[in-house]
Every structure is written in C-alpha cells, then in structure tokens.
Amino acid sequence: MRFPEKFPEDDTALADFLRQHRHAVPPPSPDLEDRIMEMVAISQRSLKAVPLHRPNWKLRLLGTGAIAASLIGGLVGYRLLTPSSLSYAELSNLEAYMETNWNSALGETSSEDVIVMVN
C-alpha cells in the first residue's frame, strides 16, 4: 500500500462540513448527575467497609518466619522420632526369640490338629 510522503495537517473543508452536519448530542436525563454521585457514594462506602491496604512488611516477615520455623521443626522432629536401626546384638537376640517362639508353637500342635489338617 502506498502512503503519501506527508499527511496534510488540515482538511478544513471536510472538518467544517462534518462539524456543521453532525448530530446534536441528546441532553442527559435530569437525574444523571445525582445517579452517578449516588453510585460514587455507594462505591466509597464499600471501599471503606473493606479496607484494601495490605499488612505491613513486619507482619509479612513474621508470618514467613513462622512458616519456615514450623517446617524446620517438623523435619527435625521427624528425624528425632524415627527409630534408629538396630545393632547386630539386638538383631541376634530378636532372631533367637522369634525362633524359640516358633518352635514352641509348633511343638504344642496336637496330633488331632495334624489329622484335621491332613484331611
């Protein structure tokens, strides 16, 4: 598309014609101003009722610190409360205990029970 080298600033004939023959703007309804001011008052009241200011930086810092502290506390607690792994001696004791219990349990099985199980 070709553009002219420069755009003429004025086209007075056209502008005058447009201004002369434009539609007259209809007048506002008599209560428009009061209607707008009423809406403004309502909007003002609602703004006062719900303050939009944010908490100051000290409060925000305090909140962030509290969250961080609770996270760290949770982690430390988890590590402390989790039982540590058993030593070799403890494992041997436990194994021996389970073995004894198992044998005694088997030893107490009556011959009737064995027959029932076979049938």
Added chain:
Amino acid sequence: MSRLAAVPIASHQAQAEEPDYALVQRCIQGDSQGFRLLYRRHQQRVRAILYQLCDSEALDDLVQDVFLRAWRGLPKFRQTAQFSTWLYRIAWNVASDHRQASAKSRDRLQVFKQQSCRRQEAVDVMHLHYQDMVQRGLAQMSFDHRTVLVLHDLEELPQKEIAEILAIPVGTVKSRLFHARAAMRQYFQKEGVQL
C-alpha cells in the same frame, strides 16, 4: 430548582476555577464533591465523544459507566497525564466495549432513521440529509479511523493528545486521520457531494 443552586455561588465559583489535579487530589482523599465538579466540567465532551462513536440510545448509561470507572480508577491515576486525556481514554474504552457488545444487535442506522423521522418537522430537509450522510459515513468506517476523525475533526483535540488517549504514536494518528478523511471524502463523492 437547579442542583447548582445548592452550592453557594462564591464557593461554587472558587471551586469552578480549581484545576483538575487539585480536584483529583480531593477525590483521592475521599471528597466526592470534588468528583461532582470534575463531572460537570467534563461530562459534555465525554458525552459528545461517546455519541459520535456509538450514536447510542444508551448514552446516559455509557456516560455513567465512564465516570464510575474513572472514580474507581482515580487512586491509580498517575498525574503525569492530564485528567481529561485519561478520562477520554476511559470513554474510548467504554465505546469500544459497547460496540463489541452491540455488534450483533440491531442496525444502528435504523435507530438513526427513527431519530431523523422524529426531528424531520423541525429541521431543514437538506441539513437532515447531510446529517444522515455524515452519520452513515462515520458508521461505514473502521472503529480506529472513526475514533481519530471524531476526536480530531469533530472534538478538535490536538494530535498529540489523541496519541496519548489511544496510546499510539503521533505518526499513526496522522496516518489514520489521512485514511479516515480519504474514506469519508470517497463516501461523500459516491453520495454526490463534492467538498
């Protein structure tokens, strides 16, 4: 009784001379009477811009929308721009939204014809014909071209201010104005009017 009579004359004159930025400050501090003065000062032009861009029957509602948006936006208004420039930008936004919303509704030309019929008895027939033509010429333009033509040739705003209102370079304003005028002239020629 006029609403203006409610304000004492001396104080009303003093307030009328108060610059926009001072009234804006009063509004930000919660003084809604400052906003009333801003409304009285600017409503006529806002109304004219909206009417030329939308030629709408809902003009009062659109004006109300503009001023309410302005009131709510005042705390964010940076006083680097003029209040009027900022306000006209809101008016342009409202007009733009309205056009999009009513694009599928009835033909605006029909509205215009109804209005013309109502006024026909009182107005000269030739003038009425030209009014009809101007209105149809504006209606057949793109919204961008129409906006620039209305703001510059009808509302006589400077190109620099139009550029600020529309947030476009001055060169683009010049270009749009050139093409809008060319389109309008072409339309008039087609209608048998030589300017």
